[in-house]
Amino acid sequence: MKSIMMIDEKELLNRLQNGDQLAFSHVFTTYYSGMCLFAEKYVGTEYAEDITENVFLKLLEAAIPFNDSTHLKAYLYRSVKHSCLDWLKSKTREYTRHSAYIEAYNEPQLSYLTRIMETETIRILYNALESLPDQTAQVMKMTYLDGLSNQKTADELGVSINTVKTHKQRGLGKLRQILPKEHFGILLVFLFS
Secondary structure, three states: OOOOOOOOHHHHHHHHHOOOHHHHHHHHHHHHHHHHHHHHHHHOHHHHHHHHHHHHHHHHHHOOOOOOHHHHHHHHHHHHHHHHHHHHHHHHHHHHHHHHHHHHHOOOHHHHHHHHHHHHHHHHHHHHHOOOOHHHHHHHHHHHHOOOOHHHHHHHHOOOHHHHHHHHHHHHHHHHHHOOHHHHHHHHHHHOO
16 A cells, blocks of 8 residues: 555545545644634634644545545635634624623612613503593604604694693593502603603
């Protein structure tokens, strides 16, 4: 059997394709350090070796036919580049998920409590609005919850601006009667802030 160093390129690539360990060892020894340097440009020293090793494992398992050493090098460079980019994408997704988690669970307690109060206030308001006449409830929703101006509400409902103002005044009066004092006070703060 010929020494791996003495065989020609075509035979080496053929043996590599057939899974020959000596041929693979020769290719690994020849190109590994260069591929690690290339990977470092994308992912840094810490991850370059792992990514490069995975590319070489795929090479060993794939049984790819190569025309010449240029074709082999192109395959290695392309595989390392794509593996690095895939790794960077996964790290970006991981970082995004981690940041969202940190943001959600490290928000100030006051903000968390404020959101709960807002949600409860809106829930109470929706329940109270159901007891109002339809058009009054609709005006209250459009102006206070949807944030529309009196004029925009009047235009959308096809009524005068004075009618909208009257419905708002009647609605607030009715809510004052329906809701307990503490709920109405919180509601006013919410509606006018």
